[in-house]
Amino acid sequence: MHVVVNAATSADGKLSSRRREQIAISGEDDFDRVDRLRADSDAVVVGVGTVLADDPRLTVKDAERRDRRLEDGNPGNPARVVVDSKARTPLDADIVDDAATTYVCVSEAAPVDRRMALADQSDTELVTAGEDRVDLLRAFAALQEDGLERVMVEGGGELIFSLFEVGLVDELRVFVGPTVIGGRDAPTLADGEGFVEDFPTLDLEGVERIGDGVLLTWTATTGE
Template sequence: MHVVVNAATSADGKLSSRRREQIAISGEADFERVDRLRAYSDAVVVGVGTVLADDPHLTVKDESLCDERLERGEPKQPARVVVDSKGRTPTDAAVLDDAATTYVCLSEAAPVGSRMDLVDHAELVTAGNDRVDLLRAFAALEEQGLERIMVEGGGELIFSLFEAGLVDELRLFVGPKVIGGRDAPTLADGEGFVEEFPLLHLEDLERLDDGALLRWTVED
């Protein structure tokens, strides 16, 4: 399995404002890049917080890219994955429509009622007691043939993936905007590292729109 974290942050490293409202950080060139990255992924992964805040569809928009997937013998759309320990994903969320297969990763703590609501809309993966065990959940996804994984946020999930040692690559668009706020979400939230920090190797740096696109690989 190869896991790529893809994100866009402001110049000061924020994913959105302290109100957790979606903010346009990147422009058309980056939107096209993200669409291509989705098109070459087996699955697109987000945390439930992103679903609740933004209600993303997580599909490839460019029909020509969809056609290329079909020509490669792949489904028209990559699978979608929601990491949702307590089963909070609304059944009317855009990510649960019939555009693509959706997996919802739950913990044992997810209420039975939530499971019953979600089972008609998604494939359920249970891993972990109070929180989703990402190593077990991603192993289960790999067993379903999902090997090229794109992670789109949010900060809590991204931190947890780094903590679990699951990230192979980080692609980050840094946009020309300052958001500020000590309570605004950053690229990697959660508890944070105090030692044994994940180390990155810069593979590429490109100017894109009025920002910069950086691509790092994670050192072993």
């Protein structure tokens, strides 16, 4: 499996404001780049915090790209994956509509009634891995067994940190926009507990100016 983390941050490294509200960090050119990346992926992954804050649909926007996927024998949209330890994904969230198969990765600590309700949703598959939190290594192994080989991660910061922590990140692409958000409580690219030793290292593969921002592409030297 090849895991690509893609994110847009402010110039000071924030994903959004301290209110967890979406901020216009990038523009149309970068939105189109993200759409191309989605179209080239087998699955798009987010944490439940992103679902609760933004209610994303995570589908391919461009009709020609969807048609090309169909011509290649793939679904029009990549699968959607939610990492959701306690099964908090709302049953009416856009990510569990019928536009694509959705995998909800939960832990054994998730309430049984919530797990059953999510499993009953159309085109939704439940992946149970881990006792109190989702065991990402086991969950991603299960996704790979289902044929998901190229995976795009769109956040948030807690999930991105956890993926680096277990060595699952192969590539990191970050659009850094010309905006300063600030705030000690505003989410950053990699939140979680943070590293105090054995810091993941990256090799810079590319730098591209997009409008007044810049796209940075790294490969993770410690990824699996």
